[in-house]
Amino acid sequence: MKYSSIILITICLVSNSSYGQTCNCEQNFSWVKKTFEENDAGYQDIIALKGKQAYTTHTDSFIQKIKGAKTTTACASLMNEWIHFFRKGHIGVFPADDQDDNDTNAHWEKTNINLQDFKNHLYAEKTPGYEGIWDLNNDTIGIIKEKNQYTGFIIKSGNISWKQNEVKLKFTKSTDGDRLLFYTGNRSTEEYKNVELIGNNYLQAGGYVLKRVFPEFKKDDKGIEAYYKRMTAKQPYAELLNDKTVYFRIPSFNPKYKKSIDSVILKCKSKILTTETLIIDLLDNGGGVDESYQELLPILYTNPLRNIAVARRSSKLNNQALLDGYNNPEYGFSAEDKKWAKQAYDKLESQLGKFVNLGDSTIYIEKRDSVYPYPKNVGILINEHNGSTAEQFLLDAKQSKKVKLFGRMTFGALDMSNLNFAKSPSNCIVLVYAMSRSFRIPEMPVDDIGIQPDYYLDKTIPLFKWVEYVNEILNTK
Structure with missing residues (x-):
């Protein structure tokens, strides 16, 4: 397990008796601003790049709007717009799912249609x-x-x-x-x-x-029906397209799907390793955790894999979020994983206010004993909705001589990772921010840029024909 680069989503409830249980937008904004400044791994980089005065001007332009927000949804929407001063991904402000915003619902736009x-x-x-x-x-x-x-x-x-x-x-x-x-x-x-x-x-x-x-x-014809099946699939699955190609759909790398992904690989591995071409469909895969794709890497391997570590911003909130995430039973981490998390927590607590590398190097080289002769060709379908762990998988996978990326530029949300979903003291608002920063920065940024495909699939190639197109390219002698 590459603990140094895991993209882990955690949820942390912040309690503070100084706030009441009403959703006061000004108070919630003060909490969001302070919490983000004190904990987000990318905050200092953007301040250095854009300047403190630009940040102050930007914030001042939202103060009056926030004072006028009448509902939690309106309040969260304004704060979400405000926070994207920093980057477009791995960041956000949303109403809490359990927030009963009756005023918003009562005034929601409606149609007058019979x-x-x-x-x-x-x-x-x-x-x-x-x-x-x-x-x-x-x-x-x-x-x-x-x-x-x-x-x-x-x-x-x-x-x-x-x-x-x-x-x-x-x-x-x-x-x-x-x-x-x-x-x-x-x-x-x-x-x-x-x-x-x-x-x-x-x-x-x-x-x-x-x-x-x-x-x-x-x-519609079978190609379109197949596309709908692929794009609405909730679980990963694999199927044989023809005698030369295995198709593997992975809608998400969310940790709750790790067992399903591993199960599909185990069930289909003998077929994958005896078939010439593998198409991995990641369209609209927004990410998850690195562990979800680890069983795929040996299949793609051709040469040593270089992994770039991350540094975590050490703070009380971030460190507790790390520990809570590994102890969350939904994620199914092992006793060994939890032991590592406790050791990491102790190391972080001893260096509060700093960026901490939890490993012993900034670069890890992963060597394997075996290079499988099949699949000979691997095509990975990507688009503008791929981010986070999906992009980390692409950085790992494209190091293989077998792999080519097909599609369109990805979203660009990876440099700042390890998300924390922190709920405000009033329980009205959820702040999403990143707790770690890649050592790739500043030489190889992905945030707000994305990862380019090797083969750009333009708009003249219908979406439902992408798999057919990739299959033809990879199997043409």
């Missing part, structure tokens, strides 16, 4: 378009065009906090590009730049794929 009238309108549609009734996970959503904007509204939701006709998404299409606003379960906003119809019955909306429920159009 469902039967909407269906009658859709009956008249003869050509597949964005308008329709769509299935998205546990939600049924209607999408209607209003002037130059498409609005998605709830028809039925598996989330009891969402009510009929409440707006779930909005998007515009133009020659200047797409713009999609998507509201998550806790009503936080996600913004994307791609909305695309796939065939007659599927809609790629940012990081989500919707399936048309109504009206009915001609069934």
Whole structure:
């Protein structure tokens, strides 16, 4: 286990009796600002780069807005915008999942649409378009065009906090590009730049794929149906595409999926090691922990692997988060792992206020005894929604002579890692920040840049044909 570079997500509850249980936005902002400054691993770098005065000016521009915030959701949204002064990934401010923000819900934007009238309108549609009734996970959503904007509204939701006709998404299409606003379960906003119809019955909306429920159009071909299966899979799986290619879908490296990933590898390893080509599909894989992909590395190995360590910012909050994370039964860490965590905690506590390398080197070279003859070619599918551990896997994997990356530039959220999700004293707000900094910095940054593919898949190659395209490239003699 590469303990020095593990990207571990931890949750820490901060208690402080000086705050009440009401969600006062000014008080919560003061806590967020102070906690971020005292604990985030990237804070000092950005202050040095942009300057203290720029930070002060930026903060001052938000003070009056924060004073005027009327709901927890509005408050969190403003703070989330404020904090992205520092970087675009591995950072954020959100309402707590258990926060009952009745005022936000009561004033949430709604459509005034009669469902039967909407269906009658859709009956008249003869050509597949964005308008329709769509299935998205546990939600049924209607999408209607209003002037130059498409609005998605709830028809039925598996989330009891969402009510009929409440707006779930909005998007515009133009020659200047797409713009999609998507509201998550806790009503936080996600913004994307791609909305695309796939065939007659599927809609790629940012990081989500919707399936048309109504009206009915001609069934899509098997390639599109296969794409929908891949992109909505919750669990990893592998299948034989043909006699030359094994396809391995990994939707997430979240620690809760580690056992499933290992199980698929164990079950399919003999087939993988006797098949010429392996395609690993990481599309929309946002990360998790390094441990989730360790069993893949021996299959890809051709030469010694160089791993760059991280330094952790030592603080009381960060050090406790490390210890709590390894003791979280959901992650399934072993007794040996927990012993290492306690030793790491003690080392960090002895150097408060410093950046600490928990290993004995900044670079680790990993050598293996075996290089498997198969697979000969490995293609990894990537896109703009890959970040964090997914990007660390790519940095490891692309050191192999077998591996090529296909797709589009990744998100760029890796240099500052080991996330802590700290809940405010009022229990209203969750602050997400990074506790460690890579020794790659400043020579090889990934944050806000991303990792480039070896083969760029442009927009003339439909999303549902990416696997077919990669399979053809890798198996062409």
